[in-house]
Amino acid sequence: xxQELYVDLKRCQGHARCWAFAPETxxxxxxxxxxxxxxxxxxxxxxxxxKAIKNCPERSILLRES
Ligand code: F3S
Numbered sequence: 001x002x003q004e005l006y007v008d009l010k011r012c013q014g015h016a017r018c019w020a021f022a023p024e025t026x027x028x029x030x031x032x033x034x035x036x037x038x039x040x041x042x043x044x045x046x047x048x049x050x051k052a053i054k055n056c057p058e059r060s061i062l063l064r065e066s
Contacts, residue, residue, distance in 0.1 A: 002066055018034050021048055
C-alpha cells in the first residue's frame with residue numbers, strides 16, 4: 001500500500017501556499033483552487049510537500065492509502 005496525495009476541495013480556499021512551496025506537485029485551477037498535478041499523487045518531493053501540508057491554513061492537503 002502507498003500513500004496518495006490529494007486536495008480536499010471542500011476545504012481549499014485558494015491560499016496557494018501549496019503551489020508556492022511545491023510548484024512541481026500542485027497547480028491552481030481557473031477558479032483559484034489547488035489540485036495535485038496528474039501523475040504526481042504518489043510521486044513527489046516529500047520535504048516540499050511536508051512544508052505545503054504544514055502551511056495550508058485550511059488543512060486541505062491530505063494523504064490517503066491507495
Ligand atoms: Fe488550497 Fe491550501 Fe493550497 S487552501 S490553494 S490547498 S494552500
